[in-house]
Amino acid sequence: MTNPLLAHWDTDFEIAPFDQISDADFAPALDEALSQHKAQIARIAADPTPATFANVIEALETPSQGLEQVLSVFFTVAGADSNPQREELQRAFSPKLAAHFSEVTANKALFARVNAVWEQRDQLDLTPEQSRVLMLTHRGFVRGGAALEGAQDQRMQAIKGRLATLGTEFTQNLLADERDWFMELSEADLEGLPDFVISAARAAGAEKGAAGPVVTLSRSIITPFLQFSPRRDLRQKAFEAWAARGANGGATDNRAIAAEILALRAERAALLGYDSFADYKLETEMAKTPAAVRALLMDVWKPAKAQAEADAEVLAQMMHDDGVNGDLEPWDWRYYAAKRRKAEHDLDEAELKPYLQLDRMIEASFACANRLFGLEFAPLDVPLYHPDCRAWEVTRDGKHLAVFIGDYFARGSKRSGAWCSAMRSQAKFPKEQSPIVINVCNFAKGDPALLSWDDARTLFHEFGHALHQMLSNVSYESISGTSVARDFVELPSQLYEHWLEVPEVLGEFATHAQTGAAMPPELLKKVLGAATFDMGFQTVEYVASALVDLAFHEGAAPQDVMAKQAEVLQDIGMPHAIAMRHASPQFAHVFSGDGYSSGYYSYMWSEVMDADAFAAFEEAGGAFDPERAAALEKYILSTGGSVDPAELYTAFRGRLPGVEALLKGRGLAAK
Numbered sequence: 001m002t003n004p005l006l007a008h009w010d011t012d013f014e015i016a017p018f019d020q021i022s023d024a025d026f027a028p029a030l031d032e033a034l035s036q037h038k039a040q041i042a043r044i045a046a047d048p049t050p051a052t053f054a055n056v057i058e059a060l061e062t063p064s065q066g067l068e069q070v071l072s073v074f075f076t077v078a079g080a081d082s083n084p085q086r087e088e089l090q091r092a093f094s095p096k097l098a099a100h101f102s103e104v105t106a107n108k109a110l111f112a113r114v115n116a117v118w119e120q121r122d123q124l125d126l127t128p129e130q131s132r133v134l135m136l137t138h139r140g141f142v143r144g145g146a147a148l149e150g151a152q153d154q155r156m157q158a159i160k161g162r163l164a165t166l167g168t169e170f171t172q173n174l175l176a177d178e179r180d181w182f183m184e185l186s187e188a189d190l191e192g193l194p195d196f197v198i199s200a201a202r203a204a205g206a207e208k209g210a211a212g213p214v215v216t217l218s219r220s221i222i223t224p225f226l227q228f229s230p231r232r233d234l235r236q237k238a239f240e241a242w243a244a245r246g247a248n249g250g251a252t253d254n255r256a257i258a259a260e261i262l263a264l265r266a267e268r269a270a271l272l273g274y275d276s277f278a279d280y281k282l283e284t285e286m287a288k289t290p291a292a293v294r295a296l297l298m299d300v301w302k303p304a305k306a307q308a309e310a311d312a313e314v315l316a317q318m319m320h321d322d323g324v325n326g327d328l329e330p331w332d333w334r335y336y337a338a339k340r341r342k343a344e345h346d347l348d349e350a351e352l353k354p355y356l357q358l359d360r361m362i363e364a365s366f367a368c369a370n371r372l373f374g375l376e377f378a379p380l381d382v383p384l385y386h387p388d389c390r391a392w393e394v395t396r397d398g399k400h401l402a403v404f405i406g407d408y409f410a411r412g413s414k415r416s417g418a419w420c421s422a423m424r425s426q427a428k429f430p431k432e433q434s435p436i437v438i439n440v441c442n443f444a445k446g447d448p449a450l451l452s453w454d455d456a457r458t459l460f461h462e463f464g465h466a467l468h469q470m471l472s473n474v475s476y477e478s479i480s481g482t483s484v485a486r487d488f489v490e491l492p493s494q495l496y497e498h499w500l501e502v503p504e505v506l507g508e509f510a511t512h513a514q515t516g517a518a519m520p521p522e523l524l525k526k527v528l529g530a531a532t533f534d535m536g537f538q539t540v541e542y543v544a545s546a547l548v549d550l551a552f553h554e555g556a557a558p559q560d561v562m563a564k565q566a567e568v569l570q571d572i573g574m575p576h577a578i579a580m581r582h583a584s585p586q587f588a589h590v591f592s593g594d595g596y597s598s599g600y601y602s603y604m605w606s607e608v609m610d611a612d613a614f615a616a617f618e619e620a621g622g623a624f625d626p627e628r629a630a631a632l633e634k635y636i637l638s639t640g641g642s643v644d645p646a647e648l649y650t651a652f653r654g655r656l657p658g659v660e661a662l663l664k665g666r667g668l669a670a671k
C-alpha cells in the first residue's frame with residue numbers, strides 16, 4: 001500500500017488527508033522523500049549540458065513533492081498536536097534533515113553550476129524576480145559554506161548538524177517544563193479572580209487530572225493570574241515557576257545547551273570570515289549591521305526606561321498603601337498595573353472580555369480583509385489533525401485563492417505561543433500552486449470562548465501573516481509569501497493589528513457574549529485610551545530581551561549565558577521589578593533555531609514601519625482607503641522576497657520611516 005504522505009492527494013484543494021495518515025507513516029515516508037530529493041539534486045549537479053538559469057536555478061526551484069508533503073504535515077502536527085511518539089520522531093528527523101540540506105549546500109558540483117549561472121548573470125536577460133532568486137540562491141550557498149574546502153568544510157557540516165539537534169532539545173525541554181508544572185488552588189485561593197480565570201483554571205485542572213482548579217504555565221492562564229490574584233505568596237510562587245522554565249536543573253535544563261549553541265554559532269561565523277555571528281546574521285536583513293540594531297534599540301530604551309521607572313514609583317506606592325512593605329517585585333507589577341489601569345482608565349479585562357468572543361473576532365479579521373482586499377471566506381468541511389481545527393476557502397471575485405485553517409485553543413500537546421505557517425506556499429512555477437495557510441494560537445477554551453485584548457491582537461497579528469501568504473503573487477516558491485528578511489516579516493502582521501483598534505470594527509464585532517449588545521462607546525474609548533497603558537513595562541521587557549540577544553552574538557561567545565545576561569541587564573540599568581520578556585533558558589526565539597537569533601529586535605524594527613504604514617492610511621482618508629489598500633497589496637503583501645525590503649517600503653510610502661512614529665505609537669514620545 002502506498003504511504004499516504006507520498007501519494008498524490010486527491011482531496012479538496014489537495015489538502016493533506018489527515019484522516020488517512022498515522023504516526024507510523026512518517027519515518028518511512030521521510031526516508032523515501034529524502035532519497036527522491038537526493039536523486040533530483042544529483043541530476044541537476046551531474047547535468048552534462050552547460051549551466052543555464054532553467055537547468056540549475058529553476059530545477060532547484062521545482063518542488064520535491066514528496067518531501068514538501070511529509071514535512072508540511074509533520075511539522076504542523078509536531079508543533080500543534082505533539083505526543084511522545086512525535087517528539088521522538090522529531091528528535092530523529094532534525095539531524096537527518098540538517099544533514100540532508102547541508103549536503104545539498106555542500107555539493108561542490110552543484111555549487112559550481114550555481115556559480116556558473118551567477119557569473120553569466122549579466123548576459124542572461126533575466127526578469128527582476130529571476131535575478132533576485134539567482135542572487136539569493138548563490139548567496140545562500142556561499143553563506144552555507146559551499147565555498148569552504150577540506151577540514152573547514154567538514155567542521156561546518158558538523159556544526160550545522162549539532163546546532164539542529166541542540167535547537168530541538170532546547171524546545172522540548174521548555175515544553176516539558178511548561179507541561180509538568182502546575183499549582184493547585186483551593187476554593188479560597190480563587191477569591192478575587194474574575195470568572196474567566198476561574199473557568200480556565202478549572203478546565204486546566206480537569207486536563208491535568210487534578211482534583212480542582214490549577215494555575216499552569218500557559219500564558220493564557222498565568223498572565224491573568226498574575227494580574228488578578230490578590231494572594232502575593234501565590235503570585236510569587238507562580239511567577240518563580242514561570243521564570244525558572246528551562247533552568248530547573250536536571251534533564252530539562254537549557255543553560256548549558258544555550259552556551260554550546262552560542263559557541264557553535266560564533267565558530268560558524270568565523271569560518272565564513274565574519275567578525276561575529278551578529279555580523280553574519282544581519283548581512284541579509286534590512287538593518288544590515290549590529291550597530292544599526294543597537295542604535296535603534298537604545299533610542300527606544302532610554303524613553304521606555306524613564307517611563308517604566310516613573311510607573312514603578314506609582315505601583316510601589318499602591319502596594320505600600322495596601323499594607324505590603326518592601327520593594328515592588330516582578331510578581332507585583334502586573335497585579336498593581338491592572339489595579340491602576342482600572343483606577344485610571346476604569347477598564348479591567350474582566351469587563352472587556354465578554355465583548356471579545358473568539359468567533360466574532362475571527363469574523364472581524366475576515367471582514368477587514370474583505371473591505372481592504374475583496375477576500376471572501378466560506379467554511380470548509382475537511383478532515384484535519386485535531387477536532388478543534390477549522391478551515392475556510394478563501395476566494396476573490398469567485399476565484400479560489402487559498403485555504404485558511406485556524407487552530408485556536410490551548411492544549412497540552414501544543415507548544416506555547418502563536419504562529420502562522422504555510423502548509424503549502426503560493427507559486428506559479430512550474431505550475432500554479434495556491435497556498436494552504438494555518439494560524440495556531442493558545443487561547444483558553446470556554447463556552448463561548450472569550451479573548452483578552454492581547455489575545456485579540458494575537459489573532460489579528462497571525463492573520464496578518466496569513467494574508468502575506470495568501471496574497472502572495474510571485475513565480476518561485478523560495479521567495480513566496482513570508483519568505484522575506486526577518487526584520488521585514490513582522491510588518492504585515494503588526495500592521496494588521498491596527499485594524500482591531502478601528503472603532504467601527506470593534507463597534508460591529510465586539511458584541512457581548514450574553515446580551516449581544518455592541519461594546520458601549522465609553523468602553524471602546526477606554527480600550528483605545530488604555531492601548532498605550534503600561535508601555536514603559538512592555539517596551540522595557542522586550543528591549544532588554546533584544547539587547548541580550550544582540551550581546552550574545554557579538555564578539556566571543558559567553559561561557560556562562562546567565563552571567564552574560566546579568567551583565568547586559570546591569571549595563572543598561574534594568575528596572576528591579578521588570579524581568580526580561582524571555583530569559584535566556586526559555587528564549588525559544590533565539591535558541592530553538594536560527595530564525596530570530598540576533599534578530600529579536602526585528603519585531604521593533606517592524607513596529608517602526610507598521611506605525612508609519614498605518615499612518616499612511618489615516619493620512620489618505622481612513623483605515624479602509626482603497627488606494628492605500630491596493631498599494632499595500634501591490635508593494636508589500638504580494639511581493640514576497642522578490643524585491644529588497646527597503647525598496648518595497650519606499651515604493652509603498654515614498655520614503656523610509658524613523659523611530660519617532662514608534663515612540664508616538666507607544667506613548668513614549670518626549671512629553
Ligand SMILES: [Zn+2]
Binds near residue numbers: 461
Ligand atoms: Zn509575527
